[in-house]
Amino acid sequence: MGAREFDETDAKVRPSRSTRPRSKDRPLHADAIKALVTTVDRGRTTCITDDGVVLTAMKSRELGPKSVVVGDIVGIVGDVSGTIGTLCRIVTVTERRNSLSRTVDDVAKVERTIVSNIDQLVIVVAAENPEPRRGLIDRFLVSAFHEGIKPIILITKVDLASPPSFLDEYRTLGVEVLTTKKGADISQIRSALHAHTSVLVGHSGVGKSTLINALVPHADRVIGDVNAITGRGRHTSSSAIALPLSPQLKLSDGWIIDTPGIRAFGLAHIDPNRIIAAFSDLREVVAQCMPNCSHAEASCALTQWAAPNGEVISERQARIESLRSLLDIKLD
Numbered sequence: 001m002g003a004r005e006f007d008e009t010d011a012k013v014r015p016s017r018s019t020r021p022r023s024k025d026r027p028l029h030a031d032a033i034k035a036l037v038t039t040v041d042r043g044r045t046t047c048i049t050d051d052g053v054v055l056t057a058m059k060s061r062e063l064g065p066k067s068v069v070v071g072d073i074v075g076i077v078g079d080v081s082g083t084i085g086t087l088c089r090i091v092t093v094t095e096r097r098n099s100l101s102r103t104v105d106d107v108a109k110v111e112r113t114i115v116s117n118i119d120q121l122v123i124v125v126a127a128e129n130p131e132p133r134r135g136l137i138d139r140f141l142v143s144a145f146h147e148g149i150k151p152i153i154l155i156t157k158v159d160l161a162s163p164p165s166f167l168d169e170y171r172t173l174g175v176e177v178l179t180t181k182k183g184a185d186i187s188q189i190r191s192a193l194h195a196h197t198s199v200l201v202g203h204s205g206v207g208k209s210t211l212i213n214a215l216v217p218h219a220d221r222v223i224g225d226v227n228a229i230t231g232r233g234r235h236t237s238s239s240a241i242a243l244p245l246s247p248q249l250k251l252s253d254g255w256i257i258d259t260p261g262i263r264a265f266g267l268a269h270i271d272p273n274r275i276i277a278a279f280s281d282l283r284e285v286v287a288q289c290m291p292n293c294s295h296a297e298a299s300c301a302l303t304q305w306a307a308p309n310g311e312v313i314s315e316r317q318a319r320i321e322s323l324r325s326l327l328d329i330k331l332d
Helices: 134-147 165-172 187-193 208-215 272-278 301-306 314-326
Strands: 033-041 044-049 054-059 073-078 088-093 099-105 110-116 120-126 150-156 176-179 197-201 241-244 255-258
Touching (some): 099 134, 150 208, 176 187, 187 208, 272 314, 301 314
Parallel strands (some): 197 255
Antiparallel strands (some): 099 110
């Protein structure tokens, strides 16, 4: 028997599963309401509206897994009643005016955004246990200056020890420095935070939790109990959370964002020239360097500034060493 011949009439065509034509146009979500993201944890995002309604939401798939962080202003659709057990959907993210980011992979320069839309960066350090590290403080300051965020250094545990003298140097650079201790009056701190969105950063053990408890005794009103279905209220030390300074949940009274203890804060995602520019006291010195100066050689203007006439000035030397460490410069 010869091979059977086929023509086009033998071909089977699978019918389309949908009669609706595909479109690349995305819905505008004109009916979405605006809300502030207060925490992002395990696929669920807690938000609060201008009216003080706390919502639990999930992100729309097209936004991507890392598209929403604490401090974002988002557009939400769905059930926005705030009733326990309900779940709405984040469909838009308003353009951020700034953000706090760190490099998590210095080689690949992978940048991870921690929070967004910040007015003030409160760098919390302890007078001792753990002792403050100049390098970490400078990294936070560089990030703040790079993003146009006002930095504040808050020294805790001053009843246990006197703050290291190098912290006074930051006052001369125009950075506000505050102090506190256990049981102290925190009215000055509260005044500095009022009507601003401020983020607290620092090592574990510096007293951030104690400060948060004093500033926001009503935190449970926002965190609430953990809901088994939505995850509402779940908060661990591994995620940031925004808390209102006002017991009435008035957004205009200011927000404080608590972050987990940070051991490392990479800056590889920031251009080296921007890092140098953040050291306002060293900018004029660096301007005297030869073109293409690596800032590592003996002829560098920084080296000459730290040791005029061959006599090393320890305060200047420490400042330069901090800058070079941020630039990842290795001296021979």
